[in-house]
Amino acid sequence: MGRTPCCDKNGLKKGPWTTEEDQKLIDYIQKNGSGNWRILPKNAGLQRCGKSCRLRWTNYLRPDIKRGKFSLEEEETIIHLHSILGNKWSTIAARLPGRTDNEIKNYWNTHIRKKLLRMGIDPITHSPRLDLLHLNSIFNPSLYNSTQLNNNLSRLLGVQSLINPEILRLANSLLSSHHQNQNFLLQSNFQENQLCNSNVQNQFNPFGQASLIQNPIQNISTCSHLNTPSVPFYSDTLVMQQPNVEQSLSNILNFNSQDFTFDSILPTLSTPSSTPTSLNSNSSTISEEERESYCSMLNFDIPNILDVDEFM
DNA sequence: AAAAGTCACAACCGCTTTTAA
DNA sequence: TTTAAAAGCGGTTGTGACTTT
Missing domain, CATH: 1.10.10.60 (Homeodomain-like)
Structure with a gap:
């Protein structure tokens, strides 16, 4: 037959361990060793089930555990x-x-x-986030003429108070990479967002001083520090490197077009018939109602891009 | 100063795999 | 070989500490 039950679950304590309980567990294991968790609680004088004791020991009390901040x-x-x-x-x-x-x-x-x-990296796939790729499609010059691209940028900047600075910088960078003529760029926004983005980069870049290299075969960027050439990384540092901004962005777009299709999310462009008043001013915020009203006029899915919880 | 919101993490839950009877 | 508990594992939750309003 099988084993006997490890413990009677009725009446056993749950929740945080007290220092007294910890000491009882430590004393018992120092004398008798770990293992045989079924009988341990009773012999150690603990009103806990064996599983609780095992988890407390392996996750917290074991002497070889390194506590403290991760390096x-x-x-x-x-x-x-x-x-x-x-x-x-x-x-x-x-x-x-x-x-x-x-x-x-x-x-x-x-x-x-x-x-x-x-950083714009999907933590599950470790690839550029699809919602950022969506942005690429909105500013893809092979799909839209200059006027349409200009309209898209204007509309995106119109709701900039809702957008992570990373998004704005990327939008501007994409446009500048596609067109030598930057007349349609809103330069003040571009400069402001570059500054903002550099702050974001300094604050959040998890790779520290890791250098970024071009992978000549895959034509995408990889982080040499991590030595994982199969895993693409999209990086602020890479995009902002001068004077190869255009080439770097081109590489990212090449990677996007090879690995993703945008058919299902490509926008159909048309200029909104009107713009909410607050968006014409320099106001830094708009109300939720205005946001919904404005987004409803857009044919591309701004709310989908601007999943604030995900970005922040 | 108090209430509300956010964050970090220990502990638990429940499922799967392994093991002992 | 079968069976059921132990052990392993990843997801989730509860709660205290901290921050913001």
């Missing part, structure tokens, strides 16, 4: 391994001595995931 190297290792393994936290933890799968999982969800999103 940049550890963070880069996690990002690298996650790009290959996905959410295989225990496998990732095996490559990081002293770190538990639970700790790495928590750190990913609370820190790294958000950093990648801010």
Whole structure:
């Protein structure tokens, strides 16, 4: 027959462990070793189930656990391994001595995931985010003439208070990369957003001083620091490098066109018949009602691009 | 100063795989 | 070989600390 139950679940304590409980568990394991979790709680004088004791020991009390802030190297290792393994936290933890799968999982969800999103990288695929690619399609010169592109930019800038500066900079950069003649660019916005974006970059770039190189074969960018040529990275640093901005953006667009299709999300362009009053002023904010009203006039899906929660 | 909102993380839940009887 | 608990694992939640309003 099978094993006997590890414990009677009735009457057992749940929730946070007290220092007294921790000490009982530590004392028992120091004397008797870990394992045999079924009988451990009773012998150690703990009103906990064996599973709770095992998790407390493996995730928190084990003497070889390294506590404290993750180093940049550890963070880069996690990002690298996650790009290959996905959410295989225990496998990732095996490559990081002293770190538990639970700790790495928590750190990913609370820190790294958000950093990648801010950089325009999808934390699941480790590729450029599809909503940013959508932006590429809106400013693709092979689809629209200069007037239409200008209209698109104007409309996007009209709701700029809702947009992450990264989006605005990318929009401007895309247009400048496609057209030598930048007359239709709103230069003040461009400069302002470049400044804003450099601040964002300095604040959030998780790769620190990692250098970015061009991959001549795939014609996309990869991060040499991570040594993962199969995983494309879209980077602020790359886009802002001078004087090869146009070439870099062209590479990104080439990568996009090879790997994604935009048929389902391509906008049909037409100029809005009117513009909400507040959008004609220099106001930095608009109301929710105005936003909805304005977005409803757009034929491309601004709300879809501007998933604020995802960007911030 | 208090209330509301946000964040971080320990702990739990539930499913799958492994193991012991 | 079968069975059921233990162990492993990833997702989710509860809660205390901190920040913002």
